[in-house]
Amino acid sequence: MLIGFIAYVFTLGLLGYVISTIIFTVVSIFLLVSEKSTAQLVKAILTAACSVGIIYYVFSVKLKVFLPAAIWE
Amino acid sequence: MFENLSIGLSLIFSFHNLLLIAGGAFGGILIGSIPGLTATMAVALLVPVTYGMEMVPAIAMLLGVYVGSISGGFISAALLNIPGTPSSVATTFDAYPMVKKGQHEKALGLALLASFIGGSFSGLILALVAPNLAAFALKFGPFEYFALVIFTFSCVSTFAKSILKAFFAAFVGMAISMVGVSPIMSVERYTFGFTQLEGGFALMPALIGIFALPQIIKDVRNTTKKTQAVNYKIRPLALARNIIHLKGSVWNMIRTALIGTGIGILPGVGPGLSNIVSYSQAKSASKNPDEFGKGAKDGIIASEGANNASMGGALVPLLTLGIPGDAVTLMMMGAFMLHSIQPGPLLFKTDNDLVYSIFAAFLIACAFVLVFQLLFMNLYVKVLSIPKEYLGPVILVMCVVGSFTLNNRMFDIWVFLGFGLLGYLLQLVKIPNLPVILGLILGPMAENHLRSGLDLSQGSLLPLITTPIPLLFLIGALFSLVYPVIKNKRLEKKKAHLIKA
Numbered sequence: 001m002l003i004g005f006i007a008y009v010f011t012l013g014l015l016g017y018v019i020s021t022i023i024f025t026v027v028s029i030f031l032l033v034s035e036k037s038t039a040q041l042v043k044a045i046l047t048a049a050c051s052v053g054i055i056y057y058v059f060s061v062k063l064k065v066f067l068p069a070a071i072w073e
Numbered sequence: 074m075f076e077n078l079s080i081g082l083s084l085i086f087s088f089h090n091l092l093l094i095a096g097g098a099f100g101g102i103l104i105g106s107i108p109g110l111t112a113t114m115a116v117a118l119l120v121p122v123t124y125g126m127e128m129v130p131a132i133a134m135l136l137g138v139y140v141g142s143i144s145g146g147f148i149s150a151a152l153l154n155i156p157g158t159p160s161s162v163a164t165t166f167d168a169y170p171m172v173k174k175g176q177h178e179k180a181l182g183l184a185l186l187a188s189f190i191g192g193s194f195s196g197l198i199l200a201l202v203a204p205n206l207a208a209f210a211l212k213f214g215p216f217e218y219f220a221l222v223i224f225t226f227s228c229v230s231t232f233a234k235s236i237l238k239a240f241f242a243a244f245v246g247m248a249i250s251m252v253g254v255s256p257i258m259s260v261e262r263y264t265f266g267f268t269q270l271e272g273g274f275a276l277m278p279a280l281i282g283i284f285a286l287p288q289i290i291k292d293v294r295n296t297t298k299k300t301q302a303v304n305y306k307i308r309p310l311a312l313a314r315n316i317i318h319l320k321g322s323v324w325n326m327i328r329t330a331l332i333g334t335g336i337g338i339l340p341g342v343g344p345g346l347s348n349i350v351s352y353s354q355a356k357s358a359s360k361n362p363d364e365f366g367k368g369a370k371d372g373i374i375a376s377e378g379a380n381n382a383s384m385g386g387a388l389v390p391l392l393t394l395g396i397p398g399d400a401v402t403l404m405m406m407g408a409f410m411l412h413s414i415q416p417g418p419l420l421f422k423t424d425n426d427l428v429y430s431i432f433a434a435f436l437i438a439c440a441f442v443l444v445f446q447l448l449f450m451n452l453y454v455k456v457l458s459i460p461k462e463y464l465g466p467v468i469l470v471m472c473v474v475g476s477f478t479l480n481n482r483m484f485d486i487w488v489f490l491g492f493g494l495l496g497y498l499l500q501l502v503k504i505p506n507l508p509v510i511l512g513l514i515l516g517p518m519a520e521n522h523l524r525s526g527l528d529l530s531q532g533s534l535l536p537l538i539t540t541p542i543p544l545l546f547l548i549g550a551l552f553s554l555v556y557p558v559i560k561n562k563r564l565e566k567k568k569a570h571l572i573k574a
Binding site for chain 2: 028
């Protein structure tokens with residue numbers, strides 16, 4: 001988890017908030033759950049998508065603050 | 074006082090502010106009820122959201138979160154025997170056995186009523202004591218403040234498991250606080266040519282990192298234990314009816330509220346200690362001490378009343394002296410600074426309305442928490458079943474985003490990570506992290522006041538012992554350091570004597 005998080009911080013500046021957060025959340029949830037199955041992977045993707053979307057909406061749309069951008073943005 | 078309080082209430086009583094307090098309280102209970110997610114983390118997650126808000130609504134919402142999360146800790150303490158926050162450790166001793174007897178509504182009802190009474194009592198004490206203490210603190214000069222900082226460090230160290238480790242942590246924090254441009258001479262220190270370090274480390278990313286990251290890593294490590302399914306049916310009226318059980322516990326409630334508020338006022342010590350002290354006092358004062366640990370109602374009242382009473386107490390040193398009472402008020406201090414407001418006695422002169430609106434918001438938050446816990450207890454119980462492996466990564470992401478948005482720079486995310494790793498290392502070697510942050514916040518304050526004092530006294534430290542207030546603080550600091558050592562030696566002697574016998 002800690003190594004994954006450090007990797008996430010590194011990629012945040014390169015890939016931007018949306019892509020790096022989705023990758024980090026999906027991978028870490030899937031690695032942490034005790035029973036690995038397709039259903040758990042789907043749940044992890046859904047959780048990642050929802051949390052990334054909600055945080056993006058609250059900060060970027062509602063509070064009008066910047067989120068880390070990818071290097072090509 | 075009441076005139077000022079009514080002004081504060083009128084400032085708070087807008088639909089927008091009430092909605093924010095209610096939202097904060099509701100979310101705070103949710104976070105507090107989940108074991109491992111502490112009140113500190115709840116406030117830390119919310120501080121960045123308040124960045125764009127005005128001061129009164131921002132602090133009002135944070136107070137809602139504070140009150141909600143400390144109070145919400147009893148839910149998992151009672152139903153799972155796992156305290157939701159460290160402030161509910163003693164609640165597990167009697168609430169869980171009571172639940173095991175099939176009296177879950179009684180256990181939860183007593184805890185929520187005691188929480189409300191303890192919190193409201195401390196709110197009133199806060200409104201009563203704080204203005205007078207602030208008026209007194211206006212007389213403080215630089216040496217008084219410097220001695221107060223020393224006293225604060227000694228208090229924190231006394232209540233830590235190892236005085237040496239706590240002092241080491243405080244020195245680490247003070248050393249880190251020296252990074253950047255020095256306050257009086259404007260000389261760059263330890264910046265190593267990095268322009269980002271000229272202003273020192275940003276406080277909020279450091280705070281969030283050191284408290285949140287180690288906690289989340291620790292929680293996620295425990296995910297091998299499967300989340301327990303919790304299935305209880307709770308009726309709001311049955312919870313409220315427990316008020317009749319408080320009838321025979323009036324003295325216990327008063328003692329609990331006084332202990333909680335008193336411990337809360339001590340700098341650097343908060344609800345984490347008050348619930349245990351109050352519980353042991355209630356047990357020793359009880360006519361039936363044997364019932365404690367088997368589902369005694371006075372045990373639940375003592376623990377929950379005290380930890381909630383500590384909240385108002387902890388706000389006293391923050392608002393009057395600019396010294397945080399516990400880890401959560403440390404976060405609140407960060408929020409104040411974020412909004413360019415310096416807590417301290419001058420705040421009562423310059424922003425009296427704001428201070429009283431804080432008191433009013435605190436009391437309203439207590440009322441909201443009571444109502445929400447009565448109405449939505451079934452929902453809060455359901456939250457206990459959310460698996461940690463889903464929560465951990467999402468919370469980490471929120472912390473990262475929060476750290477970034479405060480200044481919109483990647484450097485703050487690195488600060489978050491650096492302080493998180495420092496906190497994690499400290500956790501591994503069992504060094505408390507609270508003194509580090511206290512050192513980080515109070516280090517510049519100590520330096521500024523000591524240097525101004527030395528300027529005034531032409532380089533003499535004598536005013537520290539020749540003027541009464543600094544001398545009193547220094548004696549207090551010395552006593553709080555020496556007393557535990559003497560106490561431990563006495564206990565060792567007693568033990569050795571018993572073994573011989």
